[in-house]
Amino acid sequence: MKLIVNGEAHEVAATTLAELLAALDYEGDWLATAVNSDLVHKAHRAEFQLSDGDRIEILSPMQGG
């Protein structure tokens, strides 16, 4: 399946958002995820089914003004 993750194209075998995070070596409690511009809560990542062409944003705390 082809996905856009944080603006970059990825070809992955993962079918859920939780599997995708594991496959791309994302870990930790301080991540927020969105698929196609909508928030996917942490508790829903394991059941969230990805589709070809989905755009995923994986964000974390950063400096801000």
Place this chain on the structure above:
Amino acid sequence: MLELFGTTLPSRLLLGTAQYPSPAILADAVKASGTSVVTVSLRREMAGGRAGENFWSLIRALGMRVLPNTAGCHSVKEAVTTAKMAREVFGTTWIKLEVIGNHDTLQPDVFGLVEAARILCEDDFAVFPYTTDDLVVAERLLEAGCRVLMPWCAPIGSALGPINMTALRSMRAHFPDVPLIVDAGLGRPSHAATVMEHGFDAVLLNTAVAKAADPIGMARAFGKAVEAGREAVRSGMLEPREVGMPSTPTIGKAAFS
């Protein structure tokens, strides 16, 4: 003391966490400023979660309340989704709502801002809207559910200071009971003292401290300026007058001829 959304804050200075020379200087500047609220953001995580975790550990160690922002968002959808993501990560309903409308001035898109504010207020966010000094927009934000307003005093990062003090004074006069925080454009401690002397409840700044030659010293200076301005307005300042008036008593002055 300043009370926002039921939380009493000992300091009237809110400080940004971006652009410091190092994490250690950021931490020391935050402490030197005396602030109790720091702004943070969310950005794409490129290090598997570790970059964000390192920063977040630093902020948590400071023991400050955090005010996440939606900086860089140019649409209502972007801002609302970012706010929801921030609520999940930072565990707070507080959100500094930015919907940017102009690339050069970083002026807020006030139409999108009001729409995003309404959506987030209905979702029980405590919205801190980054807005202009326009009174009609301010009214619309309050109607949308905002209980705090954050007018700019000049473009973000410009260091120009209050370029339209007349408009800011008017805003203060029109909304005597709404907490007003001057956000963006402050360059010097005297700018912060000036707006505080005009009765603003607090200031939020970042670049003026972070990009100073000595951010820690500048953080301390801004902290003092904010306190000085607040103390001054509470103490009743003299109205300026066009003619001189001697401060030393004239009665009893010796006459030499």
